[in-house]
Amino acid sequence: MTKGNINVSVENIFPLIKKFLYSDHEIFLRELISNATDATLKLKHLTNIGEAKVDYGNPKIEVRIDKENKKLHIIDQGLGMTAEEVEKYINQVAFSGAEEFLDKYKDSAKDSGIIGHFGLGFYSAFMVAEKVEIITKSYRDENPAVRWICDGSPEFSLEETTEKTDRGTEIILHIGEDSTEFLEESKITELLSKYNKFMPVPIKFGTKTHTLPIPEDAPEGTAAETEEIDNIINNPNPAWTIAPADLNKEDYTKFYHELYPMQFEEPLFHIHLNVDYPFNLTGVLFFPKLNNGLNIEKDKIQLYQNQVYVTDEVKGIVPDFLMLLRGVIDSPDIPLNVSRSYLQADGAVKKISSYITKKVADKMASLINENREDYETKWNDIKIVIEYGMISEDKFFEKSDKFTLYPTTDGKYFLWNELEEKIKPNQTDKDGNLVILYATNADEQHSYIQSAKDKGYDVLLLDSPIVPHLIQKMETTKEKIQFARVDADHVNNLIKKDEPIISKLNETDKETLKKSVEESIKDKKFTVQLEDLDSTDAPFTITQPEFIRRMKDMQATGGGGMFGMGGFPEMYNLVVNSNSEFAGQILKTEDAESKENLIKYALDLAKLSQNLLKGKDLTDFIQRSYKQLEK
Numbered sequence: 001m002t003k004g005n006i007n008v009s010v011e012n013i014f015p016l017i018k019k020f021l022y023s024d025h026e027i028f029l030r031e032l033i034s035n036a037t038d039a040t041l042k043l044k045h046l047t048n049i050g051e052a053k054v055d056y057g058n059p060k061i062e063v064r065i066d067k068e069n070k071k072l073h074i075i076d077q078g079l080g081m082t083a084e085e086v087e088k089y090i091n092q093v094a095f096s097g098a099e100e101f102l103d104k105y106k107d108s109a110k111d112s113g114i115i116g117h118f119g120l121g122f123y124s125a126f127m128v129a130e131k132v133e134i135i136t137k138s139y140r141d142e143n144p145a146v147r148w149i150c151d152g153s154p155e156f157s158l159e160e161t162t163e164k165t166d167r168g169t170e171i172i173l174h175i176g177e178d179s180t181e182f183l184e185e186s187k188i189t190e191l192l193s194k195y196n197k198f199m200p201v202p203i204k205f206g207t208k209t210h211t212l213p214i215p216e217d218a219p220e221g222t223a224a225e226t227e228e229i230d231n232i233i234n235n236p237n238p239a240w241t242i243a244p245a246d247l248n249k250e251d252y253t254k255f256y257h258e259l260y261p262m263q264f265e266e267p268l269f270h271i272h273l274n275v276d277y278p279f280n281l282t283g284v285l286f287f288p289k290l291n292n293g294l295n296i297e298k299d300k301i302q303l304y305q306n307q308v309y310v311t312d313e314v315k316g317i318v319p320d321f322l323m324l325l326r327g328v329i330d331s332p333d334i335p336l337n338v339s340r341s342y343l344q345a346d347g348a349v350k351k352i353s354s355y356i357t358k359k360v361a362d363k364m365a366s367l368i369n370e371n372r373e374d375y376e377t378k379w380n381d382i383k384i385v386i387e388y389g390m391i392s393e394d395k396f397f398e399k400s401d402k403f404t405l406y407p408t409t410d411g412k413y414f415l416w417n418e419l420e421e422k423i424k425p426n427q428t429d430k431d432g433n434l435v436i437l438y439a440t441n442a443d444e445q446h447s448y449i450q451s452a453k454d455k456g457y458d459v460l461l462l463d464s465p466i467v468p469h470l471i472q473k474m475e476t477t478k479e480k481i482q483f484a485r486v487d488a489d490h491v492n493n494l495i496k497k498d499e500p501i502i503s504k505l506n507e508t509d510k511e512t513l514k515k516s517v518e519e520s521i522k523d524k525k526f527t528v529q530l531e532d533l534d535s536t537d538a539p540f541t542i543t544q545p546e547f548i549r550r551m552k553d554m555q556a557t558g559g560g561g562m563f564g565m566g567g568f569p570e571m572y573n574l575v576v577n578s579n580s581e582f583a584g585q586i587l588k589t590e591d592a593e594s595k596e597n598l599i600k601y602a603l604d605l606a607k608l609s610q611n612l613l614k615g616k617d618l619t620d621f622i623q624r625s626y627k628q629l630e631k
């Protein structure tokens, strides 16, 4: 047997890094600014613990374009490097100085916000530069500055230089022919605002003109003076890094607009996330007003690591039902691959997702307790998220009784237990089930809603597209409840609290009536049922078995493979009110043709009120009605 080491030569690795390691060339700037930030934060830490005896001051990072000479500079005032350190940290590919630092200062530095991780970030510079220079001077004063140059081959030069006397590091990228876009101010601005907008050290990119106030004692007509000031592109202290107690509503709204400059509406409310065990995570989530559907695709939740933007593909970290929210999640513990764009499947990710779910549920419960009225006015905008959560996350469903509202067609809102209490005395069926009547469209189901209300029933207005699934979930989870749409057949099965209605017709008459109707209506879709209703109730009403209609609804809203067989038959009940005047009139009419016309006309009216009369049938009906008027 032979044992040995596989020989990896740098000649082979370099082009690999350049080509494959990072799918996105533009991230080079993020990596170099991250290193500059780390260098600054390390110095901050060392001065804090008294190991570096220098004046920390107000360090910033500068990005400068030198278009003429095709160079891009990234300059920091961090701890710098000695010649030995350059040899150690830069010349060793895949050795992370950031990890070494965190290791060395384990306990004290764990919250220092150091970004680096894989020891590969620096080399991403070669994706856009044909030559990279580092001019760096360590904060330890005895060491002179050094210059390192490398053209992307494994050869480099390292020499002392007198060019730099202040501490810190300047990285100079000699931009390659195929990457000249990175010499454009607009491109760099775009990258800075995408990746670096909330990084913890101020980043200067150019200058801007600042107008000074005119002194009060200045003679009239004095022009305002201006001065050039640094153009700082980032907010080093974004809301999610600040304790919730130190922020008010305006601060959150301001942050929302900073995050999404193209969103002009205010968010409905925010949820501040903050955990440090068993993983580190901070963030702020916002419930946006969803009704206008604008920018849903574009303005998504953003994932950061130590204030560096990573991605807005947060699937997996954020449960699906919360993908419509906006905001920021920042966690150093989310496992990402080297290029930091792809999430690695991991148990920690699941834990994060369920933490977020729990936190959102708790926040909802506290919001409704704090201000019920306000919560009710927002319900329409948030219900789709909540209802989707109830269907898809059991943990969320378990808590949902505390914050899910059930609106009635009269614009009242009930929590589940309030609803149960209110309708229990009135809306039960023969088996003791609580029957919850609901409408999905207040206009289309108007006559049914009206007639249910006349009987003293409460009707909910449940109009989101996923309601069929929600109802299904409720019925299978809660005991002894049954949902029925107002136009469903078992509305008439409800136990009436009033006196039982006396039948006006005797059994023979009923038999004749039923036969007449059945003979006139040849359409097999309709099952004729005679009911002793109030004499003022509609003579003919079309109802649909709740089960059939619901299956159809579920199919329409993607009920999943379970109902994939499709093709449920159209089935309706034609409820004939045997106590109505009209029933009597049918019986009295002797002429067969007149009788049939009467019945067909009434059926059309019933169809009309259920929105079932369409096309040619509707045209015929209108023509027939005019003829009737002419008579």
Ligand code: ADP
Pocket (backbone or CB within 6 Å): 031, 035, 036, 038, 039, 076, 078, 079, 080, 081, 089, 090, 095, 096, 097, 098, 099, 115, 116, 117, 118, 119, 120, 121, 122, 123, 169
């Ligand atoms: P990582 O950041 O993951 O440690 P990098 O390849 O990005 O790996 O950088 C390698 C190391 O080079 C850093 O850890 C740091 O020690 C050193 N370094 C890079 N840029 C700078 C800088 N601007 N100032 C000081 N040290 C730096």
Ligand code: MG
Pocket (backbone or CB within 6 Å): 031, 034, 035, 115, 116, 117, 119, 120, 121, 122
């Ligand atoms: Mg790095």
